[in-house]
Amino acid sequence: MSTYSVSDATAAAAPRAAITFADLSGSYGVGLAASLAWLAFGLSCLYWPDVGDWSRTGSLGIGAIVIAAFILFGTFSADYLGNAGQALRKRAPWLVAFGAFVTLWEVATAKFAWLPLPFFPPPQAILEVYTDDLPKLLDSVFASIKLQLGGYVIGATVGFITGVSIGWSQKIGYWVHPVLRFIGPLPATAWLPIAFFTFPSSWSASTFLIALATGFPVTVLTWSGVASVSSAYYDVARTLGARPSFLVLKVAIPAALPHVFVGLFMGLGSSFAVLVVAEMIGVKAGLGWYLQWAQGWAAYANMYAALIVMSLLCSGAITLLFRTRDRLLVWQKGVVKW
Amino acid sequence: MVVQSTAEAITYPAVGAELDIEGVSHAFDIDGATLPVLDNVNLSIAPGEFVALLGPSGCGKSTLLRLVAGLEKPRAGSLREDEARITGPHPSRVVVFQDPTLFPWRTVWDNVALGLEAQGILKAQRHRVDAVIELVGLSSFRNAYPHQLSGGMAQRVALARALVNDPKILVLDEPLGKLDSLTRIAMQSELVALWQRKGFTTLLVTHDVEEALVLANRVIVLSDRPARIKADIAVGRPYPRHRGDPYLAELRKQILGLLGLEATW
Ligand SMILES: Nc1ncnc2c1ncn2[C@@H]1O[C@H](COP(=O)(O)OP(=O)(O)OP(=O)(O)O)[C@@H](O)[C@H]1O
Ligand SMILES: [Mg+2]
Numbered sequence: 359m360s361t362y363s364v365s366d367a368t369a370a371a372a373p374r375a376a377i378t379f380a381d382l383s384g385s386y387g388v389g390l391a392a393s394l395a396w397l398a399f400g401l402s403c404l405y406w407p408d409v410g411d412w413s414r415t416g417s418l419g420i421g422a423i424v425i426a427a428f429i430l431f432g433t434f435s436a437d438y439l440g441n442a443g444q445a446l447r448k449r450a451p452w453l454v455a456f457g458a459f460v461t462l463w464e465v466a467t468a469k470f471a472w473l474p475l476p477f478f479p480p481p482q483a484i485l486e487v488y489t490d491d492l493p494k495l496l497d498s499v500f501a502s503i504k505l506q507l508g509g510y511v512i513g514a515t516v517g518f519i520t521g522v523s524i525g526w527s528q529k530i531g532y533w534v535h536p537v538l539r540f541i542g543p544l545p546a547t548a549w550l551p552i553a554f555f556t557f558p559s560s561w562s563a564s565t566f567l568i569a570l571a572t573g574f575p576v577t578v579l580t581w582s583g584v585a586s587v588s589s590a591y592y593d594v595a596r597t598l599g600a601r602p603s604f605l606v607l608k609v610a611i612p613a614a615l616p617h618v619f620v621g622l623f624m625g626l627g628s629s630f631a632v633l634v635v636a637e638m639i640g641v642k643a644g645l646g647w648y649l650q651w652a653q654g655w656a657a658y659a660n661m662y663a664a665l666i667v668m669s670l671l672c673s674g675a676i677t678l679l680f681r682t683r684d685r686l687l688v689w690q691k692g693v694v695k696w
Numbered sequence: 697m698v699v700q701s702t703a704e705a706i707t708y709p710a711v712g713a714e715l716d717i718e719g720v721s722h723a724f725d726i727d728g729a730t731l732p733v734l735d736n737v738n739l740s741i742a743p744g745e746f747v748a749l750l751g752p753s754g755c756g757k758s759t760l761l762r763l764v765a766g767l768e769k770p771r772a773g774s775l776r777e778d779e780a781r782i783t784g785p786h787p788s789r790v791v792v793f794q795d796p797t798l799f800p801w802r803t804v805w806d807n808v809a810l811g812l813e814a815q816g817i818l819k820a821q822r823h824r825v826d827a828v829i830e831l832v833g834l835s836s837f838r839n840a841y842p843h844q845l846s847g848g849m850a851q852r853v854a855l856a857r858a859l860v861n862d863p864k865i866l867v868l869d870e871p872l873g874k875l876d877s878l879t880r881i882a883m884q885s886e887l888v889a890l891w892q893r894k895g896f897t898t899l900l901v902t903h904d905v906e907e908a909l910v911l912a913n914r915v916i917v918l919s920d921r922p923a924r925i926k927a928d929i930a931v932g933r934p935y936p937r938h939r940g941d942p943y944l945a946e947l948r949k950q951i952l953g954l955l956g957l958e959a960t961w
Binding site: 590688 | 762765785786787789791793795797799801802810811813814841842843857861
């Protein structure tokens with residue numbers, strides 16, 4: 359093994375021959391509990407009969423038992439599994455909580471209907487959506503990503519360039535600043551009715567709105583970032599022979615980058631909101647539209663399934679943004695980990 | 697009062713530029729009031745000369761250096777480098793500021809390379825960056841970021857960033873202020889060796905009278921704000937100088953007297 363860490367060292371130092379009672383109540387104990395929680399979930403699926411008609415109960419129960427077996431195996435061989443083993447150990451408490459949660463959910467919905475059906479579908483109903491309605495769901499995911507990505511990239515680029523320009527040049531600031539103050543604070547969704555009949559297609563209208571929602575925070579934060587760069591940096595660069603283009607590209611922009619990322623993060627949040635609303639109202643594709651469609655058919659399981667996917671996508675996008683930031687801003691100390 | 701000691705004839709290499717400061721006055725506007733900072737400063741520095749500026753805190757030393765760098769225009773008077781009026785910054789006059797002001801997003805190497813990069817000659821001159829980093833003893837930190845450096849190391853990087861440009865006039869604003877006394881003494885000898893080898897004109901601001909006497913050909917003592925030249929003292933001793941030299945001790949006493957600190961020497 360090429361990586362060597364403190365935890366490896368302590369693990370290697372501990373005698374491995376026998377698993378003692380102390381181990382069971384310690385790190386092994388949590389893993390064992392996680393395994394039991396998932397076993398309970400699997401058995402709860404298989405033991406009681408369903409109150410409704412769901413086709414995936416059996417496979418879900420078997421799947422849960424397989425997961426329980428994996429957790430059990432992983433727990434007792436974590437020392438030999440390297441990073442994966444450590445990761446499992448770290449997440450074991452969460453696996454306990456999550457296993458208990460799905461068990462409770464299963465029992466409260468599919469088995470005894472403590473929660474009113476169909477508003478609270480059981481886990482197997484959601485699994486059924488992922489297996490049986492996959493093509494439509496995937497189409498929606500791709501449509502959403504395409505729309506979001508296009509609008510976001512356009513908005514972020516325009517916002518960045520505008521922010522740098524008004525932060526750098528007072529003349530440009532004189533003209534752009536009032537426009538920004540007038541249009542910026544307006545929620546992008548307020549443009550929806552106008553955008554949908556002035557733009558040639560609902561797709562281009564939505565792209566415009568997403569770009570607008572992204573552009574405003576990116577512009578403002580880039581601008582404030584550029585404006586707050588210490589003049590000492592410019593002094594140093596100028597005495598070393600820097601021309602204005604160097605001052606903008608190699609001093610102002612790198613110094614403003616931490617602010618720019620705050621803007622990109624805020625823009626991501628507000629553009630998600632616009633994306634979903636635009637898809638629900640105008641665009642006949644995407645996860646927002648899928649939600650709308652599921653509601654029309656009272657297909658509650660589909661709504662939950664789509665919501666879960668949407669949450670994973672949004673979270674993934676933010677993770678990607680933070681990773682990029684961490685890569686670009688390694689020189690900063692103490693940045694927040696997402 | 698201008699005190700003049702006997703100076704030995706010293707010949708300077710030809711690289712350095714002449715610096716003339718003629719009748720320079722400067723002031724700042726703070727809350728509508730005018731704060732005079734420099735008052736009719738006249739100073740002529742020969743090519744290759746090493747001049748130290750001493751004065752009370754807040755008297756206007758850094759301000760004078762900013763004028764020499766061309767970062768600000770004086771309210772009155774003129775500054776000239778080799779007879780050409782100084783109207784803006786130029787890489788032939790490089791400043792090491794009081795605060796190291798390293799660019800936090802650049803590694804040590806990239807910080808040092810800044811000047812060559814800004815002038816568009818980095819590609820052909822990369823070895824100069826390596827050499828000067830070696831000179832200040834930071835080769836093993838070339839890829840470190842400024843927040844990973846100590847205060848003294850940061851000042852050495854700032855010094856390297858200036859030296860790499862082969863300036864005609866090197867302007868130093870307390871560049872060794874944050875160093876411990878041992879590193880400080882080592883860097884002082886390094887600075888003298890470098891100055892003797894390269895022959896640039898040097899203008900050094902310092903709070904340390906001994907440092908001024910060990911390093912400079914001439915020591916200029918400034919008055920309280922607004923700064924006026926109180927004394928212009930030639931230090932006629934060859935290099936390397938010894939701290940215990942009675943001649944330097946006598947000058948030190950004289951300068952401390954000018955700064956109003958007779959009792960402390
Ligand atoms: N940009 C500025 N705006 C207004 N006042 C300034 C500015 N820069 C300097 N001053 C004032 O000018 C005076 C001289 O400042 P300067 O930095 O030149 O002092 P100094 O001699 O270098 O002091 P020190 O030895 O403490 O560094 C101070 O009173 C300071 O308040
Ligand atoms: Mg100063």
